[in-house]
Amino acid sequence: MDETAQQTGYERVLVPVGDKSDPNNLTELASLLVDPRHGAVQFVHVTTDRSFVGSQEAWRTGSESVAQSQHQLRQQGIESTGSIRTARNAVAGILEEAEEYDADAILIGWTDTDAVSRIVEQLLRKADCDVLVFRGDADPTNAESLFVPVVIPPDENRLRMTAILSQRSEAPVTFAYVVGNENTEEDGWEVLEKSATGLEAFGVQAETELVNGNDVIGKLGELSADHDIMVIGTSRGWWLRQSLFGRKTDEIAETAQCSILMHKWQGEVPPE
Numbered sequence: 001m002d003e004t005a006q007q008t009g010y011e012r013v014l015v016p017v018g019d020k021s022d023p024n025n026l027t028e029l030a031s032l033l034v035d036p037r038h039g040a041v042q043f044v045h046v047t048t049d050r051s052f053v054g055s056q057e058a059w060r061t062g063s064e065s066v067a068q069s070q071h072q073l074r075q076q077g078i079e080s081t082g083s084i085r086t087a088r089n090a091v092a093g094i095l096e097e098a099e100e101y102d103a104d105a106i107l108i109g110w111t112d113t114d115a116v117s118r119i120v121e122q123l124l125r126k127a128d129c130d131v132l133v134f135r136g137d138a139d140p141t142n143a144e145s146l147f148v149p150v151v152i153p154p155d156e157n158r159l160r161m162t163a164i165l166s167q168r169s170e171a172p173v174t175f176a177y178v179v180g181n182e183n184t185e186e187d188g189w190e191v192l193e194k195s196a197t198g199l200e201a202f203g204v205q206a207e208t209e210l211v212n213g214n215d216v217i218g219k220l221g222e223l224s225a226d227h228d229i230m231v232i233g234t235s236r237g238w239w240l241r242q243s244l245f246g247r248k249t250d251e252i253a254e255t256a257q258c259s260i261l262m263h264k265w266q267g268e269v270p271p272e
Contacts, residue, residue, distance in 0.1 A: 009035040009164050010130070014103040015043050016094050017065045026109055027069045029140045029261075031076055032168040033105065033132070033161070040079040042101050043069045046093030047086050059084055091122045103129050110135035110262070124264050130161070136259025140229060143171040147227035147258065148206075149220055150175050151183075153194040156201075157265035158233055163202035165231075165261075173199060173206040176223055180214050221255035229259045 013034045015026050030041045045062030066082035073080040087093030098106055110120055110133045120133050134140070146166055148154070154162070166173050175195045177188035192208040199206045213219035224230050 008037065009033055009039055009168070010105045011035055011039045012101060012103045013039065013041045013105045013107055014094070014098050014101055015041060015069065015107045016090070016097075017043050017045050017062070017069055018109075025136060025139050026107055026134060027072050029132075029134055030107055031073060031078055032140060032165055033107065034078060036078060036168075040081065041073055042081050042083060042097070042103070044083045044085055044094065044097045046090050046097070047084065048089055048093070090119050091126070094119075094123060095126060098127060098129060104266070105130040105132060107132045107134065109133075110260070127264075129266050130157070131264045132161075133262040134259065136229065136261075138228065138259055140259065141169060143169045143228035143259075145227040145229075146171050146173045147224055147230045148173060148175050148195070149223075149230070149232065150177055150191055150195050153191055153198055154233065155265060156198065158231070158263055159195075159198045160202055161263055161265070162231055163199060163204045165229075166204045171228065173204060174209055174227065175199075175206055176209045176211065176220075178216050178219050179210060179212045180216060185210060185212075217255050221257060224255075225257040227258050229261055230256055231261050231263060233263055 010033050013030050015030050017026070034041055043066045045066050047059060047062060062084050063082075066084065070080045070082050083097060085093045085097055087096060094106065094108075097103075106123060106127055106129060108120060108123060108131070110117075123131050124133070146162065146169075148162060162173060165171070175192050177192050179185050179188050188210045189208075192210060196206045196208055209223070211219060211223065220230070
């Protein structure tokens with residue numbers, strides 16, 4: 001995103017869609033994140049079935065999903081286009097489409113299937129643009145509260161994205177810090193103050209919350225019950241990295257009592 005994005009949103013968002021309805025409300029989320037005046041959303045369905053019968057069916061169902069999503073955004077006055085692509089695998093197809101479309105963000109759903117988890121992880125590592133991964137059953141346009149756990153002050157790219165989401169949804173932001181065995185309340189208040197100050201630079205005021213607890217994931221699950229969307233990152237400084245990658249990818253999602261939006265900004269290197 002460029003410097004004006006703190007008020008307007010992404011300019012070119014790519015949304016991969018499957019052959020079913022939108023289970024993660026990605027279309028609604030795209031409407032919040034894209035620049036409503038100059039931005040556009042491209043929906044893409046990737047098929048890997050090269051047999052004649054399988055390919056025809058994949059194109060038919062994929063086209064229906066793409067058309068449905070396009071129509072939904074056009075009703076809101078947001079420019080949207082669609083594409084059906086055949087590739088050797090889903091990740092390759094999405095990355096090829098993102099490059100051709102010159103996307104500044106990829107928005108993809110997060111489910112509890114191993115196949116989808118592997119696709120998400122590869123996109124987080126390989127995409128040359130922002131990647132946003134969303135899991136939630138509720139319409140994000142109806143969100144009334146955003147929850148952002150922190151252990152270090154968020155990068156300005158994540159703060160910018162959070163500000164866009166807050167401004168477009170009119171949902172207030174709460175930063176939370178969990179004090180455990182390896183940190184102190186003083187550390188926590190310092191991080192919270194810097195996080196709130198950073199977000200304020202993008203025009204959004206935030207609340208802060210400091211709690212004690214050695215079970216970080218469990219505590220975040222408890223706190224999330226009072227919010228609608230939890231925003232988390234994937235940086236090397238992120239304390240949940242072992243849960244967000246590897247075989248425990250879905251642990252956060254299973255514990256959280258709200259929707260989850262995982263954000264990797266362009267150029268950020270996920271942990272090994």
